[in-house]
Amino acid sequence: MKRAPRGPARLTGRYARRAPGEPRAVGYLYVLPALALYGALLVFPFGQSVWLSLLHWDGLTAATWAGGDNYHDLLTDPDLRAPFAHALILLVFYSALPVAIGLLLAALLSRARVRGMTFFRTVLFLPQVLALVVVGVAWRSILAPDGLLNDTLEAVGLGTLARPWLGDYDWALPAVGIVGTWVGTGLCMVLFLAGAQRIPRELYEAARLDGAGPIREFLAVTLPGLRPQIAVALTLTIVAGLRNFDLIYITTSGGPGNATSVPAYEVYHRAFETNQVGSAAAIGVTLTLLIFVLTVGISRLVEGRRT
């Protein structure tokens, strides 16, 4: 327990933060219900996941101690390494592309006053709002052998490029990735547009007086001004990309073969379809670590440069 600072600060500290006559401990009573539910159904199960990841267990018979075996397999078993490799490739589509496209648009739009911004923002953000199951169903239609994409390709004379996108060993992963780009781009654009509008106009005027062209202006004014928004966009899209389960389940179920299997899908598949509970838990824990490392890394990168 920290000692309260002395002097006037202590007085306000004591009297501003609780009603007279109420004990300090009253705070705990307000936190308790949330903490009980959160502890029982989030913190405790996470601890159990860590424990399960150290066991060989099929979910039915007695578990045996595995130690680091499940984690060792993550590094050595190609069937387990592939989903993580797929996830990293998908991050290009789920995170890098949306951020790049979003920046490009913000660069254009930060120079012009756009009418109807509310309309554009509402429409561009819409994919974020739809259930990924609905998104998956819609895009399955587009990517189907006789779907919109192939129809369009044939209509413009590129019929030879048409293929069953989600059933093709080489194209299924990028095809799912494009769906992720569709979902994430609006989010990045909305974030960057909001950020760009907060950049002081004078900075642009000063840059122009110094003879800066559009590209210089972007690099010297827009990009640095958007740093916090870029960090948020990267964090949100990377976390969403690594958690990606719904889209894979609906569009490809990890197939063809395991060409589109990702860690989140592998957790489900192993725990509930092939009875490798310990291995599934190890993937879940590794995924958590990966998300924490990337999230902390991004915020460090941004804060470190700012100061």
Place this chain on the structure above:
Amino acid sequence: MISRTERTLTYAILALFTVVSLTPVLGILATALGPQSSLSTGFTLPDDGLHWGNFADAWTSGHFGTYLRNSALVTLSVVAVATLLSVLAGYAFGVMRFPGSTPLFYLFVLGLALPQEALVVPLYFDLRHLELTDTYWGLILPQAAQSLAFGVFWMRTYFRGSARSVIEAARIDGANSWTTLWRVLVPMARPAISTLVVIVFMWTWNEFLMALVMVSDEAHRTVPLGLAFFQGQHSSETALLAAAAVLIALPVVIVYVALQRRFIAGMLSGAVKE
């Protein structure tokens, strides 16, 4: 200030992205209104009038009436529980000082980045042991718990920023912390609370993995689950599939369009730390 060409280019690009954003949405809407007999698995445009009956068929023969009822029940419960507990805890974290409050708060914040995949396996075995799988509780409790990470974070940020002088005035009038919260702060916090309600509503309504794991009987299926199973069994019935997808998306889209500003602000702050 900028040239006419540049202005035109700006609008052209915005229009292009609007089309890209809307195509899948409009495509599924068109398919939902198309004829059921169509053999195409891609989008179809209705050429012989609009088949509104698809929605009725999805509702009855696709059992989406049941699924929508389940989703409504689960979502309302999660929203109610998560909002109430978030307001209470956010209030304590925001305006009171007690030993351990900072680490406890960070425990909640960490939940923002914790993926469901790291919880869902033990949760399934725990809840099965308690005989709560295939019940509404099995859907409500875990999702309420997961919503608390954002809820507590969001309400604490609000209460921290809310006028300290108001709280002090209430206290001088002799109000205790409970009365201050419900009589003074909560009425003032209506915009912040409604943002929280809308975000938790959307997350719970759209939730898939947890529902997939916790529910195996049809009677407790929520809409996203219903759609996934419908696709698995009737993948050739494109029009009904699309109609069901529209039925599922509609409640969230209506709320979103009505409250888009608040909605976007809430979603974006989910990952923004102080």
